[in-house]
Amino acid sequence: MLQRGAEINKQKSDGFTALMDAACTGHERVVELLLQRGAEVNIHSSKSRTALMVAARCGHELVVELLIRHGAEVTLQDNAGVTALMHAARYGHERVVELLFHRGADTNLQDSNGDTALILAAFYGHPAVLLRLLR
Template identity: 40%
Template sequence: MEDLVMAALGGDEAAVDRLLKAGADANHADANGWTALIGAARSDHAALVDRLLGAGAKVNHKDAKGMTALMLAAEGGHVAVADRLLKAGADVNHSDNKGKNALMRAAENRRMEMVDHLLRAGGNVNHADRRGKTALMRAALGGDDAMIRLLVGAKADVNQVDANGWTALICAAAGDVKVVKRLIDAGADVGRSARDGLTALKRATASGHAAIVDTLETAAR
């Protein structure tokens, strides 16, 4: 049965069709918990996703890491596949073993179109993983200004804190001044302290980012 997973992963439509007609279980999972649907979604094979869903594949099946077909499609930015999965009932806010949802996976991989698609499908922009990090915080750590603009526009909470009390602004303070300015403009609390007393200004100072230090000091006046 594992041949079905490999055939789907490789985009071999003829093999998938032949195996299904021969009685292969559309929901068989390999040692990693991958089903053919997860393989097809991961590899951006929309036609196979349709075929497998039609054969009864479970859209919300989780692999060994707690990830679903939608989450794998989100990571890869495969919007057409994600659209099919969502229409088939995929849980847009399912969390994997690390507490991340599809939106966070897409944001981490800078999949702008996918993030927008998931937001429109009801993705929780303020969902936090097991460490309390949100998509906005991850984007701030990565200096992804375009992603931050999109998330802020979707009402991401700029003052939400993670398990250590870090905000998106503290995350951004050792990176790009454009990101820092955008977060401040969106209402970020410049003086907010983490649990250990760290502030955005202290982090920027320790990192030697003079432009960010100046921006934070100006905003605090």
């Protein structure tokens, strides 16, 4: 389809692109192909979510790494002020939290409720993530 002129950054009604869908489902090879073909890594959905946020929320470490290598910005916030790090912390994805932390994620950013990644990890009961954020 891409060879026949399909619009690689076409957004659905929710603003999601093929890259976001592939990131959500953890299809590393598809993510890599889309990025190689020019998919915009920091395009955002109608709620200002990016492919990185979606991959972090779902715990897809290899996809997160791939997106960052292709220029995904780790400090972007969605409409609710949530970052990729906050998504990973909330859902207990320790290795993704570690990766984002080492790639410059800001642990002190707050969402629209005033929550940080640390608060979300504590509230949702993820002690390993909590300890990682406290180091």
